[in-house]
Amino acid sequence: MHPRGGTLDHMQPTDFLARHGGVARLAHLRRAGFTRGQIGRAVDSGIMQNPRHGIYRLPQANENFVRAYEANAAVTCISAAEHYALWTLRTPGQPHLAACHRRLEGRVLPHRFSGNISTLHPPVLPLKDVLVHALQCLPELEALVMVECAFGRGDIDLDFLRRLLPGTRNGRASAVLDLVERGSDSLLETVARVLFRRHGFEVRTQVYLAGIGYVDFLLNGCLIVEIDGVGFHLSKPQFKKDIRRNNVGAATGYRVLRYLYEDVLHRPEEMLAQIRLTLATPPRMPC
Structure with a gap:
């Protein structure tokens, strides 16, 4: 039996580890076809480490994966977001691990987690379990952006998630699922949409306006709000396009406001107050 993507003649145990987060159990290496002699030589060379019986790692291994193997556990919740390329609002301070025992x-x-963790490679729970744990564990918006990212890509079905969260004890998680929609291009749009609706604005998302194109939000039918991410205006052509869109919007009777990452996540009250003021202030008299 040969490791995926190569043969024993060409692939080393270290290559196998590099493809799987930098760490594996002895059983994984043996199942991939490596002999104990090959594994031992890789350890003796110092390229591969054997920090605990039955576990082998590279120095640059994913530390959450290493910790999961050492604890006979699996990575889950927000700690698994990077593995599944899900949106997150923060980096967790502690790893979130799942196990069927209580010795974490x-x-x-x-x-x-009641399933069989020992067969997982890398040691990450399936996406459905990761999202269930996020919905049960994280604050509302943090769970929402993870679920909405997966849902928007078509990776998960909301009704399926609801069936995994039965009963009143999962009421908070179910309430988060009620907020999920398609159409957001970023976590900032998801957060902004929830903020706008909760503060009483009439919200339409990803609206097509003639001569302008699609806009992130149209509030109360007259105010265009665009949300710009961290990489805003790194592209000169995009910068020019945004200026033209703003000008067309203003020329055709719309007001236009643009907000950045910091405004949505760190200064939402200032953003909301400015929107209220803009909507409440009538246009100036003609010159």
């Missing part, structure tokens, strides 16, 4: 150390945030 105090430096992790534990989650319960």
Whole structure:
């Protein structure tokens, strides 16, 4: 039996580890076809490490994966977001791990899981379980952006998630699912949409306006709001396009406001107050 994507003549145990987060169990290496002699030589050379019986890693291995293997656990919740390329509002301070036992150390945030973890490689729970844990564990908006990212890509079905969250004890998680929509291009748009609706604005998302194109938000039928991410205006052609869109919007009777990452996530009250003021202020008299 040969490792995927190569043969034993060409692939080393270190190559196999590099393809799987930098860490694996002995059983994974043996199942891939490597002999104990090959594994031992890689350790003796110093390229591969054997920090605990049955576990082999590279120095640059994903530390959450290493910790999961050492604890007979799996990465889940927000700690698994990077693996599935899901949106997140923050980097977790502690790893979120799931296990079927209660012996997880105090430096992790534990989650319960009744399935077979030992076969997972890399040690990450399936997406459905990761999202269920996020919905049960994280603050509302943090869980929402993860679920909405997966839903928008077509990776998960909301009704399926609801069936995994039965009963009143999952009421908070179900309420987050009620907020999920398609159409957001970024987590900022998701957060902004929830903020706008909760503060009483009439919100339309991804609206096509003649001569302008699609805009992120149209509030109360007259105010265009665009949300710009971290990479805003790094492209000169995009910068020119945005200026033209703003000018066309203003020339055709719309007001236009643009907000950045910091405004949505760190200064939302200032953003909301400015929007209220803009909507409440009548246009100036003609010159």
